[in-house]
Amino acid sequence: MILCRGELLARERQGEVLERLPRWIDETLDRTPLTPDVTIAACDRLSRRAEAGGFDAELAGLDLDPALKEEQVAAALHLLRRESLEAMVELQLGRDPFAPVTVRPPYYDRPIVKRRRPLGVLLHIAAGNLDALPAFTVVEGLLAGNINLLKLPSADHGLSVALLRKLVEEEPALRDYVYVFDTPSDDVAALRRLAGLCDGVVVWGGEAAVSAVRALAPPGIKLIEWGHRLGFAYVTQRGREEGQLSALAGHIMQTKQLLCSSCQTIFLDTEEPEELRELARQFLPLLEAAARRWPVRDMGALAQGTLRRYTARLEEAAGFPTPGDTVLEGKGCSLTLKWDRELELSLQFGSPVLKCLPRAELLPTLRRSRGVLQTAGLLCAPEERGALTETLLRAGLVRVTGPGELSRGTCLDAHDGEYPLLRYTRITEADE
C-alpha cells in the first residue's frame, strides 16, 4: 500500500506517484513551513483515539506478545501525547525553534538573521524490529517540519500505514508532508528515485538497508544512520544478586536480543574462569524462567535460535571455532562462556555470551569496540554505580542503565547520543 497525500493507493500506482512527486514536493516546500504544534496536536488526538480503542483491529493483527502487549502499546501511546512531544521538542530544539534570531557578530558591521528550518525532504528507511518505529521516525521528521517519504520494512504488518493515515486524517495540513511506500528493498530503481528527491536519508538498523542506501543516495545528501550498536551488561561481584540478574534475564527474553540496546555480552568483573562458571550456573535458571515467561513466539525466530544454538553445539563438538568455549544449554535459551574479552554479538533469541572483564581493563577493552557502543546495563552495589557509570561513559557509551532498563524508551531519549531533531533541521543565515 502507498499512502499519498492522505489517500491509500495500491502498490501498482507507485510509478504514477513517483512521476508526480517532485512537483508536489516543490509546491509544499514553497509554503510556510510546518510548525511543531500542528504535528503535536494531531499526535495527541491520535493517541487519545487509540487509547479509546481506535486501533484495536490493527493491533490484533500484529501478533504482539500478550505478556508485553498492554505495556508496549501504552508506552507507544504515551510517546505521542502532547506533554511528551512538547518536552521532546523543547529539549532538542529549544522553545519556539523556528523563530528568527538576529545576531551581531563581533568585528562585523551588519546584523545577520539566523533561523532554524526543516532540512526539507527526508526519506526514512525503517527497520522492522520495533513495530511502530516506521511511524515514529516520520513523526520526528514532522516535528522538525519536514516532508517525509517512508519506505516501509517488509516485516511491517500494516500498523505504520494505519497510524500515519489516521494522523493525516486528524490533521489534513499534514497530508502533503507524509508519503508512505511499501517498495521492496530490491526495487533499487524506485529507491534511487526516492533518494534523489531528498535532502536527507534516515536509515534505521538493517545491514541490507544501510548498504543499499549508501549505494543509491546521490553524493551530497545527508545520511543519518541510527542503529548498528551492541548492548551489554557489566556485573560486579556485589551486583551478582538474584533480583538484578532476574531483571537482566527478563530484559534479554523480552527484547529477544534483537534491539541495538539489547544485552548481547555479559561481562563479569573478574579474572577467574571459575567465577564466570559460577555466574553462569546462577544465571541459567533465571534465564530459563524468563524464557518461560516471555518465550520466543514467532516460529521463524524460534527456529533461528534453535539452529544457531545447535550449530554452536556442533562447532564445539567438532573443535571449531575456539576450542574451550563452554555452552550451557537451557530450555529455550543458552549461555556461551568465552575466554576473550571483546564485546560481541550473541546468538540472540535468549543466548547471551559471558566473559571475564576485570574493572581495570574495562575502558581499554571497550575502546576497541567504540563504533558499536551504545547502552550498558550495570549490575553493581549502589556505591559502585557512580564510578562505574563514569568509566563506561568515558569509554564511549551513551547510556548506562540498570539491568532491566537497557531498552527502555522515553520521550527525552537521544538516539545514539544525538538529538534527531537537530539532525533533521538546518540553520539558515540571511542578511537582515
Place this chain on the structure above:
Amino acid sequence: MGARGTLFFRGALYDHPGTEKLFLAAMRENCAFQYRNCPEYRAILDRACFSPDQLRGREDLYRLPPIPTLFFKRHRLRSMRGGLFHTTSSGTSGRQSRVDFDLGALLCDLAMSLRACAAHGLISPRPTRYVILGYQPHRGNHMGVMKSAFLSTFLAPAVRRTYALTFREGEYRLDMEGLVAELRRCAGQRCPVRLIGFPSYLHFLMQELEHRGLRLPMPPGSKVLLGGGWKQFYRQQVDKPQLYAEVLDRLSIPEEAVHEVFSVVEHPIIYWDCPRHHFHVPVFSRVVIRDPETLEPLPYGRPGLVDLMTPLLKSAPLLSILTDDLGVLHPGESCGCGCGAPWLEVLGRVGMSEIKTCAAGAEEYQRGERG
C-alpha cells in the same frame, strides 16, 4: 556397484517403500566413509553417541545428527582431497558454501538427471534452440544454478544458446534486446525452443513482450524449464499461475510443457514439480521436518525446519543437512497427481524476514566485513 550406485542407477524415481532398504544401506555406507575420513564429523557423531552401523531403520535416519547448512557456510569439511567438479551457492546470505563432487557422485548425479529428464520427456534428438534466462558460463562463476542450466542444454542437440545475462566488460548484464530478437527468430521456425532459468526472469521477459505488444508463438514441442536457487521457490515474487498464463499467451507454450525444478547446493538432488506443481521427494533423498524448538522429527503436515538426506556425495559429510528453511512435508496421496512419494512445501527462511536486527548489523561493522 555399491548401494549408492544401485539407488541412483536403478529403481523407480518415486518408489520410497521399494527403496527403503537400499537407501538405508547407501546412507550407512556413506556415513561410515565420512566417519573414517572426516575427523570433525567423527567428533560430532561421537559426541552424539551415534555410530554409522546404527543406521538400520528409518528411525535411525532421524537420529543421525544433521549438519546445518550454516555450519558448512562457516567451515569447510572434507572427507576427500579435491573434487572433479564443484559448485557454490549464490551467496544470498553473504556467505557461500562450496560442494565438491567425487567421480561416483558425478556419475550418480548424471544418472539421476538423465533418468528424471527422460521421465519428463526432455531427452530428444531434435535440434533445439536454447534461451537461457540466467548466466552465461564464465570461468570465474561456479554457481550451481548456472552449471545445471548449461548442462541441460545437452539434453537435446543445441542449435544455438542465447543468454539473458551475458558477461561483458567484467560483469554480467541483462541483455533484453538480445532475448527478444532471439524469440523473434525462433517464432515460426520448425526447431523447438527451450527456455531455461529463473522464474523471475521469465516473468520480466513476458512483461517485456506484453509491453512491446508482441505475441511470438513458439514451434510445437517447445518447453520451459524453470529453476534456480531455493529462494526462488518461497519468495513468491512471481505468481506461478499468472506466469503459466503469460507463457501460454505470449509464447503459446502450454502449462504441461512448463517444468519446474529446484535443488540446494548442499543437497544437489533435483526435485521436479508434478502436473499439480508439487515437489515430490525422489528416491535419492528423504526429507524430515524437525520441530523448530527441539529438533525432534515432526509428522506430516506440521511446519518446521527442513532436514534433507541423501547418500549422493562422498567429498564431505552432506548426508543429512539441516537447512535454514521452514517447510512442511505432505503425504503423497494428498497431492492427487498419482505420485505416492511425499511432497515438500517450503514456507520460507528462518529468522525475522528482512529484519536483520540492528545489533546483528553492528557486529559486521566491527569485524570489518562492511565498508
